[in-house]
Amino acid sequence: MMPEGLRPAAYEALGMVPGVKVVPHQKDAKGRVGVAITYDDPTLPKGTAGFGGYFIFDPVTYRFLGFRDTRTSGDGAAMKTYTQLSYLDGWAVVDKVKQRP
Structure with a gap:
């Protein structure tokens, strides 16, 4: 959970990290098309x-x-x-670890 307006700032900061890339038109396991974030470590040797x-x-x-x-x-x-592939179908907030909604 993030306060209003903080989520866009978090993504903008993430985009400034060397090696982080945005890849459009990626599908999850449910077939929904979205924008993906991936990381290519710039310190790894070529190949x-x-x-x-x-x-x-x-x-x-x-x-x-x-x-x-x-x-x-x-x-x-x-x-x-x-x-x-995986997908998130739903989520919930609980009070304790391993507690089910």
Whole structure:
């Protein structure tokens, strides 16, 4: 929960961090299209795989929609690349850890 007007300022500050990128037109697992934020570590050597994850937000309200990540498994000729998606359908605030709404 952020006070009115603080959320846009937080995104603006995030955009000033070296390596943070905005990627438009990304879908979450529910098929909703949003704007994604990702991070490519500028200190990694060229050709090195970085974070690879995308936090996807609604392009109008900036509410978090879901997560997109590219993963690999195996090695050599058996290496496979796949995309892992998630989405946030709802949320609630509770008073204690592990308490259910």
